[in-house]
Amino acid sequence: MDVKDRKKISQAIIKRLPRYYRYLGELLSQDVERISSNDFSKLMGVTASQVRQDLNNFGGFGQQGYGYNVKNLYEEIGKILGLDRVHNIVVIGAGNFGKALAGYKDFEKRGFKIKAMFDQDPEKIGKSYGDINVYSIDELTEFIKNNDIEIAALTVPKAAAIQLAGILAEAGIKGIWNFAHTDLKVPRHIVVENVHLSESLMRLSYNLVNSGNRMKK
Amino acid sequence: MDVKDRKKISQAIIKRLPRYYRYLGELLSQDVERISSNDFSKLMGVTASQVRQDLNNFGGFGQQGYGYNVKNLYEEIGKILGLDRVHNIVVIGAGNFGKALAGYKDFEKRGFKIKAMFDQDPEKIGKSYGDINVYSIDELTEFIKNNDIEIAALTVPKAAAIQLAGILAEAGIKGIWNFAHTDLKVPRHIVVENVHLSESLMRLSYNLVNSGNRMKK
DNA sequence: TAGATTGTTAATCGATTAACAATC
DNA sequence: TAGATTGTTAATCGATTAACAATC
Secondary structure, X not given: OOHHHOOOOXXXXXXXXXXXXXXXXXXXXXXXXXXXXXHHHXXXXXXXXXXXXXXXXXXXXXXXXXXXXXHHHHHHHHHHOOOOOOEEEEEEOOOHHHHHHHHOOHHHHOOEEEEEEEEOXXXXXXXXXXXXXXXXXXXXXHHHHHOOEEEEEEOOOHHHHHHHHHHHHHHOOXXXXXXXXXXXXXXXXXXXXXXXXXXXXHHHHHHHHOOOOOOOO | OOHHHOOOOOHHHHHHHHHHHHHHHHHHHOOOOEEOHHHHHHHHOOOHHHHHHHHHOOOOOXXXXXXXXXXXXXXXXXXXXXXXXXXXXXXEOXXXXXXXXXXXXXXXXXXXXXXXXXXXXXXOOOOEEOOEEEXXXXXXXHHHHHOOEEEEEEOOXXXXXXXXXXXXXXXXXXXXXXXXXXXXXOOOOOEEEEOOXXXXXXXXXXXXXXXXXXXXX
């Protein structure tokens, strides 16, 4: 099926894809060759209907009477998620979170390669964390343009994040992984993925305090 | 309205509450006294209907002809989210992410107090990061029981996380903030909030690769 | 009082689940 | 072939939006 023919995929489905991918990876490492939507759904705690509906948005990966080939499905979902190619990343902000991202080796396995860190603090510029160098923010635009950088991880305070979003847009960034506690206003063609840890913690707190009401999902 | 009378609140609504709270905090710091659902919805990029419906699940905070009092609404949502009291946290895993959480000062402002870190590495035990001490995992259960710990932030590898989830459940933890790339199986009364960064990055990647299909939400 | 804006019901939309004919 | 299981349509469920009477 050609990309252009694809029907609109809802974000609800996209949210589920990485989890399918994770479970398929586990099955693969256990040398499971094939799996039915029914068995897979039980493993993951969802309905078989949802599995079939979700997968069928992207193509007929299964076979009647057989199920899905684990290796094939894993690779196909990997492609759908863009994991079949390398994505270059810069981390902006060499604070604790920036350093944690830079030090985390698993991203690279999936094709996400952190090429550099940036900070404005002269104390930090020139240092390196886990073989990733810290450069001055002044060099950011040029670095993005010259190094095929697609994604910027923003681990800076709110005010700086808002300002940097503009600079990144100008520099031609394609996606922003935003760890700052604010919504970024960027042109529509730039993808923003928010990781708002304090909001995550508040949801946990809500569910703790109201754990009489058992949650649905 | 008594807690027991509350109707079931969907997780969709709960996901939005911290964002309302954040915007209200900003309005408050700008000394805005009142706001209508219409103005608020424009500010946040949602519908006025949704704002009124969401808020009304928790009580009639508004007033016809006037709107909502910002300070009052901020406080009410804070209470709903359980931010009116202190939640004690332990961070398990003194790696980069654990250290980043320990070093992040904003959580405490919201009542989330990190009391200790735990690790199994003798190199790390005894150290401290941002005035938070690292203890041996062996002391975890006792610490939780003696220090009114509600939440455990799990920043350890997958296999360790699965094992620790069992220990935490036994120790009487109420909530787990799970940073490990796995789903945890715990008794139903324990709340789990997942932060799966690699899945977040994959969603970003999907939306990059498929940015022809513009996303809905 | 008149205008503004809520709280709430009704209508719409979208996502999930169920069912089953197609087919391997 | 017979059994298993998909792909897909139809039914259901839940969430969002629209509308408006109530009321400050």
